[in-house]
Structure formats: C-alpha cells, structure tokens
Amino acid sequence: MERVPVLKIGDILLVSIQVDMQDQTALALQEDLADRIVTTGCHGVIIDITGLDIVDSFVGRMLSSIASISRVLDAETVVVGMRPAVAITLVELGLSLDGIRTALNVELGMELLARARAAESDDFDLDLDLDGFGSSATP
C-alpha cells in the first residue's frame, strides 16, 4: 500500500495527494496526520488535492474526519486546489464537506491559516483580560 507523505513547513503540515488513493491509503493518511500533529505541535494542516481528478464520498468523508480530528488536536485544516469539475461533481453527489475550510491554492491556504491563528490569539488575550477583571472584582 502506498502512503501519502506529510511535510512540515514551519508551523504547518502540508499534504499533497498525488496518487489515486486506495481506501486503506486514505485511512492511513488520517492516522499519520493525527500522529504528526501531536508530535510536531503544528497548528495548521493544508491538504492539497490538485492532483485528485475525483473526490468520492469516501475521500470526502476522510477530508471531513481529518478536519474534525485536527480541530480536536488544536490544529485547523484547509483543503486547497479542488478542480472545478470535482466541485461540481461533489455538490451533485450530495457532499457538502461540512466544517472544512477551503482555499484555491496552497499560498491562499497558508494566509487563511495565519489569519485564523491570529484571530484566535486575539480571542485568547481577551479571555485573559476578562479573567483578570473577574478575579480583581471578587475580594
């Protein structure tokens, strides 16, 4: 069985799917990614599907699962590079890819992750301030 390589670039894990995956390969990728998120502490995952000429319900479900798993592990997933014909087919198939962020290419995907991370740390600062305010109010 082939394995899809997972590359680490800075704070991001990049997966570029270049082969017509067997279902087992897709499942292995899901596990590999979960492991790599934990071992690297990366906060972003980009899955480049430029090389895929179809996304069926199995691969669609794998993409949704990866997004959910990485979210639980404090990482955000962006799927990039979907071909127009694939998008048209996915919608007609009835797959909505709920909860998956998408961008047109890897570069835009990285920007999206950077913005999401920045927004999240702003929220975090706000939470800290509120906590500080709360604790000073109670003697």
Add this chain to the structure above:
Amino acid sequence: MTTDLGLGEPQVLTIAADQDVVRVRQLVRTLAVATKLSLVDQTKLVTAASELARNTLVYGGGGGAEVTVIDGGRRKGIRIVFSDDGPGIADLDLALTDGYTTGGGLGLGLSGARRLVDEFDIDTAAGQGTRITVTKWAR
C-alpha cells in the same frame, strides 16, 4: 477509431479488493477520455463508478464490473454493469434515500451515483445479489 475504443466489447474487471476499486476508476477514466466525454462528465462518471465499485466490494462481498463503449447512433456513451452475488437489497427505495446506510458510510453512494449518470438501472432482491447498470452519454 472505433476499434481503439473496443466499441461494443465489454472490458471485465473483478472487484475483490481495495485496489480493484482503483482499477475500475482507471479503466472508466481511460474510456471516458477516449469517448470524448466532457471533463465534468468524465469526473461524474468516474465518481459514480468509484461509489458503485466500492458498494460491490463492501456490501456485495465482491463481484465484477463490465465497462463497454456503446454507440447510440449520433453519440457514443459508456455503460458499466456492476454485479455481485451478495445479500441483495431488500428495500430499494430506502437504499436510494440520501443519507441511508447500513455500512457506516455517508449513505450517498447509491443515491449520489444515480444523480451523476444519465441512465441508472438496478436489479436486486433480498438473497438474489445486485446488478446495477449505469450509462453516461457524450454530449
């Protein structure tokens, strides 16, 4: 030209393992390109074939796919017959409902595949196996 396509000559593939689903996709893709289906129609047909080949494997316990380039007079098309000797489908209406699954999938394989092709015919009964015939025409 027609001999290149093997017009009317069915190409038969056994579906017994994960990698056979990949082989079905590859054969259908090759013939869809040769038959000059548009890119969107190629994508739809290959996606439908992928769903149905996986169903043959997972629910039918394995079986076969017969792919034929057919001549409809002014246009050519591709016909694929998926057959298995599995348990069959007892309630066809239910099986064709979006989201219904007995296998832990998304329940879009059968209903979604039907939307992606031009003609869809299913012959099944409990204990009688399943035979699904799909056709996509070049426009």
